[in-house]
Amino acid sequence: MRTAIVYEGTQGSSAAVARIIAAEAAVHGPVIVGEVHEIPLAELDGVEFLVVGGPTHHWEDWADVARTQSSAHVLRDFHPPTDGVRGWLDHLPPRPSFSAATFDTREPGLRVLNGTAALALYRALRRRGCHLVTRPASFLVKPGQMSELMEGEQERASSWAVQVFRRAEHHHPVRVG
Numbered sequence: 001m002r003t004a005i006v007y008e009g010t011q012g013s014s015a016a017v018a019r020i021i022a023a024e025a026a027v028h029g030p031v032i033v034g035e036v037h038e039i040p041l042a043e044l045d046g047v048e049f050l051v052v053g054g055p056t057h058h059w060e061d062w063a064d065v066a067r068t069q070s071s072a073h074v075l076r077d078f079h080p081p082t083d084g085v086r087g088w089l090d091h092l093p094p095r096p097s098f099s100a101a102t103f104d105t106r107e108p109g110l111r112v113l114n115g116t117a118a119l120a121l122y123r124a125l126r127r128r129g130c131h132l133v134t135r136p137a138s139f140l141v142k143p144g145q146m147s148e149l150m151e152g153e154q155e156r157a158s159s160w161a162v163q164v165f166r167r168a169e170h171h172h173p174v175r176v177g
């Protein structure tokens, strides 16, 4: 199964999760993995499974932060990618032939309070007509300025990846929200 893993992030946690998922993807076939600006859509030719992820910022992903005037200072301080994964997804052809899964990194706490970029990305992919093979997943970082995955989260990402690729191979779509 040919897989593409596309992520964004400014501090490395989402990249770390993407690399863990890529290690499992490699067991199942060829894999391309990279930040959103490194993977032009043309590279998706022949891809059967797409994994998209990034940090939760202000309850969702950067695209939504960017849309909010009051968050201009956040953009100045953190220099996020201008378009982010959401912008990248906007250019996907409708009804792409691949199935997909989404993840985010975020601080610990209730999803309803912390928000989740993975759910926003999940919905964006579903609107494009992708089959989402699993529920959106969040991997937790230590609270504070420097993002670092919490203890046990690397292992959890690894187990998630195993389960996700099993489902992707059998193409089981799930519906959330």
Ligand SMILES: Cc1cc2nc3c(=O)[nH]c(=O)nc-3n(C[C@H](O)[C@H](O)[C@H](O)COP(=O)(O)O)c2cc1C
Residues within 6 Å of the ligand: 008, 009, 010, 011, 012, 013, 014, 015, 054, 055, 056, 057, 058, 059, 060, 074, 078, 105, 106, 107, 108, 114, 115, 141, 147
């Ligand atoms: C400006 C900003 C806003 C954030 N907003 C949230 C949030 O709403 N919910 C949350 O759980 N974490 C939030 N965080 C923590 C980030 O999710 C965390 O730093 C992120 O997972 C780091 O990912 P990265 O290392 O891939 O950049 C925020 C962080 C920043 C810098």
